[in-house]
Amino acid sequence: MADNKENPLKKVCIICAKGTIEDVYATLVMANGAVMEGIEAKVFFTFFGLDAITKKQMSKLKTATVGNPAMRAPGGLPFPTILGMLPGVEAGVSAMMKSQMEKLDIPPVDEFLEMITAGGGEIYACKLAMDMFKLEKEDLWEEVKDVLTVGDFYAMCGGENTQIIFT
Amino acid sequence: MNDEGYMTDSTQWNREIAAEMAREEGIELTDEHYEVLEFLRAANEKGETLTIRKVGKSGITDIKGLYQLFPGGPLKLSSKFAGIPKPASCV
Numbered sequence: 001m002a003d004n005k006e007n008p009l010k011k012v013c014i015i016c017a018k019g020t021i022e023d024v025y026a027t028l029v030m031a032n033g034a035v036m037e038g039i040e041a042k043v044f045f046t047f048f049g050l051d052a053i054t055k056k057q058m059s060k061l062k063t064a065t066v067g068n069p070a071m072r073a074p075g076g077l078p079f080p081t082i083l084g085m086l087p088g089v090e091a092g093v094s095a096m097m098k099s100q101m102e103k104l105d106i107p108p109v110d111e112f113l114e115m116i117t118a119g120g121g122e123i124y125a126c127k128l129a130m131d132m133f134k135l136e137k138e139d140l141w142e143e144v145k146d147v148l149t150v151g152d153f154y155a156m157c158g159g160e161n162t163q164i165i166f167t
Numbered sequence: 168m169n170d171e172g173y174m175t176d177s178t179q180w181n182r183e184i185a186a187e188m189a190r191e192e193g194i195e196l197t198d199e200h201y202e203v204l205e206f207l208r209a210a211n212e213k214g215e216t217l218t219i220r221k222v223g224k225s226g227i228t229d230i231k232g233l234y235q236l237f238p239g240g241p242l243k244l245s246s247k248f249a250g251i252p253k254p255a256s257c258v
Contacts, residue, residue, distance in 0.1 A: 029258065032258060035234075036240070036241060036242055037240065037243070038239030038240055104216075104258075105216070105218045105220050105256070105258060107258075111220075114230070115220065115223070118230040118231040119230070119234050119241065120234065
């Protein structure tokens with residue numbers, strides 16, 4: 001602990017490449033947690049992670065109900081994958097995830113991003129993924145600071161006691 | 168006080184103690200600071216889990232304002248100065 005106090009973490013660069021509720025929130029919680037501790041945070045959204053900062057998609061994130069062996073029904077009962085395929089199940093499960101988070105005072109994606117930028121955190125989008133998904137800067141949430149190449153992002157990740165985190 | 172500088176008995180708290188703790192962190196407390204501290208103390212007394220989101224919705228200040236009032240620790244420093252335990256939430 002003494003060593004940690006003398007030599008604390010100063011900056012985190014977080015990369016979010018996936019667009020499910022839990023992947024995006026892992027990124028948002030870690031970024032917000034950093035700025036709340038006075039740690040600089042830069043967040044880079046790429047591939048399907050771009051959904052989290054795309055105006056049209058950011059409030060419609062879902063949890064995958066197929067191919068997710070850790071997902072169980074309330075009470076810990078098994079949740080067969082075949083159920084996850086039924087229409088409406090993904091939407092229902094996703095709505096439930098969101099309501100559980102709201103109970104813990106975890107905000108919706110747009111508000112969470114605002115909390116991060118209010119604390120000085122910076123949000124970036126990946127240029128390559130934007131080109132791939134045919135997205136323009138106007139499609140992104142207004143406070144996205146810039147669209148970057150991976151080289152640009154690495155250039156921001158220098159400095160003492162900086163960590164890159166891939167969620 | 169515990170070894171992280173949080174008061175162990177919040178009933179011993181008063182404005183002078185808060186001002187003293189804040190000065191050690193280089194912050195001069197204003198009325199707005201005290202409003203936040205009183206809000207946190209009241210919420211803590213009710214057993215609520217504190218988050219910056221809750222303070223941001225209190226009407227005292229928004230989240231940006233909270234970061235300006237308590238630089239580098241909007242919830243940690245404010246909780247410390249309010250004489251309540253270190254926040255146990257991640258938001």
